[in-house]
Amino acid sequence: MQKIPDMLREHPFFRDLAPADLEFIAGCGENAIYAAGDYLAQENEPADYFFLIRKGRVAVETYRPDRGPICLQTLHDGDVFGWSWLFPPYQWTFDGRAMDQVHAIRLNGKCLREKCEAEPRLGFQLMQRFARIATERLQAARIQLLDVYAQPSPLVGDRQ
Amino acid sequence: MMQDFILQAGDLDLLVQAIRKEGFQVMGPVLRDKAITYDTVASAADLPQGWTDRQEKGCYRLERRDDDAYFGYAVGPHSWKKFLQLPRRQVWKARKDTNDIQVTEITEEPPRMAFLGVRSCELHAIAIQDRVFVDDQHSNENYAQRRSNLFIVAVNCTSAAATCFCTSMNAGPKVTLATDLAMTEVIDGDEHYFLIGSDSYRGSQVLRQLPVTPSGKRHEEAAARGVQNAVRQMEEGPRRFDSSDLKELLYRNYESASWDQVAERCLSCANCTMACPTCFCSTVEDTTDLSGDHAERWERWDSCFTADFSYVTGGPVRADTRSRYRQWMTHKLATWHDQFGSSGCVGCGRCITWCPVGIDLTEEVRNIRELEKPGPEQ
Amino acid sequence: MIPQMYRIEHRQEEYPGTFTLHLSPEQDDSDAFRPGQFNMLYAFGAGEVPISMSGPESRDGSLVHTIRTQGQVTAALERLRRGDQVGVRGPFGNGWPLEIAAGSDLVIIAGGLGLAPLRPVIYSVLRSGIQTSRVRLFYGARRPAERLFQSELERWMQALELVQSVDHAVDEWQGHIGVITDPLQAAEFDAARTVAFVCGPEIMMRFCIRTLRQAGVPESAIFLSMERNMKCATGHCGHCQWGPNFVCKDGPVFCYGDIRQWFNIRAL
Numbered sequence: 001m002q003k004i005p006d007m008l009r010e011h012p013f014f015r016d017l018a019p020a021d022l023e024f025i026a027g028c029g030e031n032a033i034y035a036a037g038d039y040l041a042q043e044n045e046p047a048d049y050f051f052l053i054r055k056g057r058v059a060v061e062t063y064r065p066d067r068g069p070i071c072l073q074t075l076h077d078g079d080v081f082g083w084s085w086l087f088p089p090y091q092w093t094f095d096g097r098a099m100d101q102v103h104a105i106r107l108n109g110k111c112l113r114e115k116c117e118a119e120p121r122l123g124f125q126l127m128q129r130f131a132r133i134a135t136e137r138l139q140a141a142r143i144q145l146l147d148v149y150a151q152p153s154p155l156v157g158d159r160q
Numbered sequence: 161m162m163q164d165f166i167l168q169a170g171d172l173d174l175l176v177q178a179i180r181k182e183g184f185q186v187m188g189p190v191l192r193d194k195a196i197t198y199d200t201v202a203s204a205a206d207l208p209q210g211w212t213d214r215q216e217k218g219c220y221r222l223e224r225r226d227d228d229a230y231f232g233y234a235v236g237p238h239s240w241k242k243f244l245q246l247p248r249r250q251v252w253k254a255r256k257d258t259n260d261i262q263v264t265e266i267t268e269e270p271p272r273m274a275f276l277g278v279r280s281c282e283l284h285a286i287a288i289q290d291r292v293f294v295d296d297q298h299s300n301e302n303y304a305q306r307r308s309n310l311f312i313v314a315v316n317c318t319s320a321a322a323t324c325f326c327t328s329m330n331a332g333p334k335v336t337l338a339t340d341l342a343m344t345e346v347i348d349g350d351e352h353y354f355l356i357g358s359d360s361y362r363g364s365q366v367l368r369q370l371p372v373t374p375s376g377k378r379h380e381e382a383a384a385r386g387v388q389n390a391v392r393q394m395e396e397g398p399r400r401f402d403s404s405d406l407k408e409l410l411y412r413n414y415e416s417a418s419w420d421q422v423a424e425r426c427l428s429c430a431n432c433t434m435a436c437p438t439c440f441c442s443t444v445e446d447t448t449d450l451s452g453d454h455a456e457r458w459e460r461w462d463s464c465f466t467a468d469f470s471y472v473t474g475g476p477v478r479a480d481t482r483s484r485y486r487q488w489m490t491h492k493l494a495t496w497h498d499q500f501g502s503s504g505c506v507g508c509g510r511c512i513t514w515c516p517v518g519i520d521l522t523e524e525v526r527n528i529r530e531l532e533k534p535g536p537e538q
Numbered sequence: 539m540i541p542q543m544y545r546i547e548h549r550q551e552e553y554p555g556t557f558t559l560h561l562s563p564e565q566d567d568s569d570a571f572r573p574g575q576f577n578m579l580y581a582f583g584a585g586e587v588p589i590s591m592s593g594p595e596s597r598d599g600s601l602v603h604t605i606r607t608q609g610q611v612t613a614a615l616e617r618l619r620r621g622d623q624v625g626v627r628g629p630f631g632n633g634w635p636l637e638i639a640a641g642s643d644l645v646i647i648a649g650g651l652g653l654a655p656l657r658p659v660i661y662s663v664l665r666s667g668i669q670t671s672r673v674r675l676f677y678g679a680r681r682p683a684e685r686l687f688q689s690e691l692e693r694w695m696q697a698l699e700l701v702q703s704v705d706h707a708v709d710e711w712q713g714h715i716g717v718i719t720d721p722l723q724a725a726e727f728d729a730a731r732t733v734a735f736v737c738g739p740e741i742m743m744r745f746c747i748r749t750l751r752q753a754g755v756p757e758s759a760i761f762l763s764m765e766r767n768m769k770c771a772t773g774h775c776g777h778c779q780w781g782p783n784f785v786c787k788d789g790p791v792f793c794y795g796d797i798r799q800w801f802n803i804r805a806l
Binding site: 251252254256259260261262263264265292293296297298300301411414415440441442443444446447448452455457462464469470471472473477478479480482483487491494495497498499 | 539540541543580582583584585586608609621623625765766767769770772773774775776777779781782784787799803804805806
């Protein structure tokens with residue numbers, strides 16, 4: 001059985017983090033396996049966790065009364081899910097649903113927050129990594145908004 | 161070295177007739193619509209003898225000369241390109257029967273044309289279009305055929321319009337490119353003659369039929385003085401500029417504020433591209449008759465100043481005047497070098513004269529250069 | 539240069555507004571083409587449009603073109619059915635540099651309709667026309683239903699590494715939901731061995747090139763296919779000028795390293 005610090009080290013999110021820091025963070029983590037259809041997170045529920053996806057697919061979803069669940073993005077091996085635990089009111093904004101069997105490391109948000117408070121240097125390291133992921137997600141969302149593959153309507157596209 | 165002869169001005173019509181007799185349709189300068197344009201010339205009497213053109217930004221006026229010079233003008237709104245790259249021509253016709261479409265190319269018996277009075281800048285312009293239509297990867301057959309028969313009588317410029325800047329573009333005023341016949345008109349006191357020489361076998365065949373006499377040093381010096389006069393006018397004029405680094409200058413300045421400034425005046429009217437002797441862009445029109453069984457394709461001159469020109473799915477790539485003027489000028493002066501190995505500008509000044517708002521390409525170059533200079537140290 | 543007549547042997551609707559025509563020549567002397575080249579397709583009386591070859595190189599001169607209806611001419615082409623005739627001038631353009639892809643880790647990145655000009659490359663790879671050490675296809679589309687060549691994509695999954703990403707999808711979709719740059723960003727690249735062929739909307743190519751560059755893929759190993767207005771395809775009409783380049787004869791495929799300075803000038 002692989003140990004949590006080893007699994008953290010293998011995940012891209014923690015790439016190149018000092019071994020001592022990994023040990024420190026590992027104290028907040030546990031192994032988690034979700035079956036297809038299981039929810040990792042649900043909108044408005046307490047956001048207690050941060051997930052490192054080791055294997056499997058997670059759908060980031062919301063729900064529309066007329067359409068049912070709508071997937072906004074899929075996350076895959078090596079991705080992370082969840083930052084709602086970082087800020088009050090510590091509630092999920094979207095659903096996170098396993099699309100197939102998902103192997104993840106579940107890190108306790110409260111525990112992580114406390115470690116960051118206690119060790120600001122590490123807190124900064126983690127915040128940098130989160131900011132980078134958030135930036136990438138924002139960029140992706142913006143590109144998605146562009147609807148680049150759409151059939152251009154001559155009226156909409158015409159800048160005359 | 162070309163042997164020069166003297167043709168008396170009174171015998172100029174003999175030259176026109178000799179060329180006509182060789183089977184050429186002579187095209188040359190004529191007075192039309194208060195301008196000197198190029199059209200069919202039946203005799204020397206059709207030429208704009210005694211007329212000149214006064215040109216400035218957005219301004220063209222015909223004026224009487226105080227002598228009887230035949231070629232005492234600079235350039236008019238037309239260029240020779242209209243005879244080589246036709247402004248409008250049918251490319252093919254197509255017919256649809258029950259199950260089959262037949263496309264037939266429209267071919268013509270290429271006319272045997274002689275251009276009378278081609279200036280050095282215009283020779284350069286024709287050579288530039290040759291590189292586009294004949295010497296490139298694909299050939300434009302219609303152009304190539306019209307061009308291959310062409311008989312050229314070039315005329316050296318002995319005076320320049322205020323809009324001329326061929327010296328800056330190394331395109332004149334002295335004729336240096338190959339022609340069939342080249343001449344310089346000299347009016348010296350009571351004398352009025354052409355110093356004329358042939359540059360080709362065909363040219364010499366025509367020259368042989370004329371009552372010419374060998375030229376003397378005196379004639380050659382008078383002709384050279386005339387050309388030198390045109391050089392001096394341009395060198396002392398406000399439009400002289402250094403063109404040696406134009407490509408690099410413009411490649412560095414795609415985001416110059418000058419493009420915004422010129423866009424405030426430019427009407428995107430396309431006049432400069434129509435008047436330009438090297439602009440070669442074209443578009444096509446496809447039509448059918450009412451039965452829907454007969455279709456035609458026509459090609460016509462187009463301009464990079466139109467909205468349709470750069471249209472791709474969704475809209476035009478160059479949606480504003482800034483980007484269109486920038487395209488036109490950087491193409492003419494910069495990218496042309498990479499495409500065809502020379503500038504696309506010959507310094508004829510037509511784009512300056514025929515711009516309805518008086519945009520001056522030489523001023524725009526200067527403006528880009530000025531704006532590029534670093535500001536004063538703070 | 540007048541169009542040669544071809545007859546529609548087969549017409550396939552890819553998804554609404556996008557269709558593929560299989561054409562066979564009415565005469566014998568049709569030219570061979572290279573993947574990435576294009577033809578000018580003539581719809582009787584309506585005009586011509588530049589359309590890339592989307593089919594395999596063939597000995598009998600047959601052609602495959604995949605077309606999206608977006609203007610008068612493509613609308614006229616869409617109305618044509620099996621047995622109707624289409625005029626063809628071509629082939630034009632330079633095509634993909636398959637010789638450079640040989641021996642490389644080939645990364646094919648296609649967006650929407652951009653898969654069409656790349657399909658001949660895929661055919662060439664699958665038939666071992668070119669030997670590569672690794673082939674990956676990243677395909678981005680709007681929805682699963684708005685993907686080209688859907689049944690072939692299924693088959694290609696067996697033969698090459700296929701990563702698909704769509705902007706929107708419902709549950710049955712097995713690929714990514716998001717943007718194609720996401721899986722591209724997550725992919726590992728042997729930067730020194732990678733050769734990338736990119737074709738799609740210009741804006742999508744911009745983001746993909748940024749991702750490839752971040753992964754260390756050199757500019758000289760990235761190739762993209764450009765689209766501009768075209769009337770003649772022979773370098774005479776002037777419409778497709780893009781800086782000093784004529785897209786019709788210098789392209790449509792360009793090495794990013796050669797055209798980087800033009801790629802980033804707006805309204806060029």
